[in-house]
Amino acid sequence: MSFIKNLNQESIVLAITVVMFALASLLLPGFFSANNLVAIVRSVSVLGILALGMAMIIIGRGIDLSMVAIMAMSVACYLQMLNSGMGEGSALVLALAGVLAIGLINGVLVAYADVPAIFVTLASSSFVFGFVRSQLINTDAVPVPSGHWVEILGGMRFMSIPVEVFLFAGLALATFLFLRYSKWGRYVYYAGDNPEAARNSGMPVRPMMVLRYVISALIAFIAGILTASSLHSINTRIVNSNLLYDIVLITVIGGIGLSGGKGGVRNVLFGAALIGIMLNAMTIIDIPLLYQNLIKAGILLGAIIVDGILNPRDEQTAQQGDI
Template sequence: MTQPASAAQQGGPDAGPHPAPRPKDPTGKQHDDGGSTLRSLTRRLDVRIVSLLGVLAVLVVIGGITKPDQFLDTKNLQLVLTQSSVIGVVTVGATFVIMSGGIDLSVGAIVALASVWATTVATQDYGFAGVLVTSVLVGLGCGLVNGVLVAYGRMVPFIVTLAMMASARGLALQISDGKTQIVDVDGILSLGERDSYVLGIPPLVIVFAAVAVIGWLVLNRTTFGRRTVAAGGNPEAARLAGIDIRRQRLYLYLLSGLCCGIAAFLLIILSGSGQSTNGNLYELDSIAAAIIGGTLLSGGRGTIVGSVLGVLIFTTITNIFALNNLQTDVQQIAKGAIIVAAVLVQRRSATTP
């Protein structure tokens, strides 16, 4: 006898919809819906963060072994964090730009120009607020010029920011007349003293931490962050999805300029002065820190946490070398080797399914 069909086979009221089978490729395997790709990317990023933490831990051990009394001293650790703060803020902005597929070679010159402009005598007459606002406005102004030329002028970011680097550095030299401009605003100078530390943490480190946290939230929890990744990963697909790529790039260069303005103010607090040589090689250090942290130069991938760890690694290396009286050229060679190693790791991870 023929067995009666089940309720599902008969299409009765209890029969649920049959899920459509996933399409298969010529090899007979089911197509990936994108979930495994995302999980694979997340795992690679997690492994990179753990690796960076491991490298930082190794450097701390090396510093503790070579100069235990000096390196592990609380004042020296505070110095490492303070020195990381200025370039760290710049790196946060540079990370966003690089993730979008752009580049900003002018960050160091913008920091110099903002610090010089903000420490002019006329600006200091307005006190703390005058110096801070001037630093931020100069940074935003330079970022606006970069963004307009790149986004709406359709110029190559490398050329635009290279021109800005030369122009901003030259303008800073002209304004300062090659001299160091001393800050005489008490409210600014007091922030660099130990009495202003909060629970042993310098105010500059707190600002750096706040910028990093805000940058992480913007990148990972907002539409702006998703548009940045999309613009760098596949600009044409992002455009077809309704994202205004030109406006997004303008905003990103404005963000980079803002970070440079904040960094210039922190540098004024740290040094108590403004000079045209400020921010020297910041463009290279910020790009290198972002690359070490996992940001692809081609765009579309990166993390704020990784960039922050990259900054801490570079600053720790510099501190260890200085404590051991090693020459600057040796430091640069070590940094170069680390950058090459990071790029090789990126290429390997990019080709790994």
């Protein structure tokens, strides 16, 4: 047991990623081609962006189950308003206002009403999906208007690499700088490590919690825009898909402890690389989606067990009930 506790999950994940990449390159036809490698990076870009928001929440001892609903429904509303003839500025402002409102409500309920984050964000996810789908849009998929900047964004390349890869890199750098070098970013770690001590020392723990959920909602909207740009539409059924579990999988398997106060952007990058390679390899092998989901579920369960061993929950974590 002492040997297990001394293991570094980040190093283990990196080693597994390198081995898996090498084996796939040698054994799977077409895996190491330039087009496939670009496809792998592109496929994990949106997942990685969402995982950045989730990581920020989990480091501060929370969880956000509303990210996928915010991502899909906010962009669907935005595109619906554009398709109905509303101006670009008005549609974007209204969509962003809705995103900020949901993030603010999530944060206030968790921080000031002391409702466990898992229940708050699960309820807001169901509400956002149900309200938008029943009251504001009447189709599952909402197309991007022809010639719109979102459509143009999806076709942009730099050195044959899709633009969303660079946006993922930029957001990863911004998140790293925020968490490591800003005062409020350090508050996230302090509050995640020991929320009572952080509060007693005078840190604005509750406003910081609200800020994290607002940032998470904004990141979800950006991920939704990139999804719509690559597919030229947004499908609201994605809310009922396994995307949320993939986000949590990347975050946890990368080494961000559910007990809070540990991890960073590097863990998200390693987790995204591992999951991207694994999913691509399973697709080439032609493993049915049902079994792919079963494999991912098993890996997520294993990652949670390992996290419980490496990052044991303390009494404050259990009392707070955020996870």
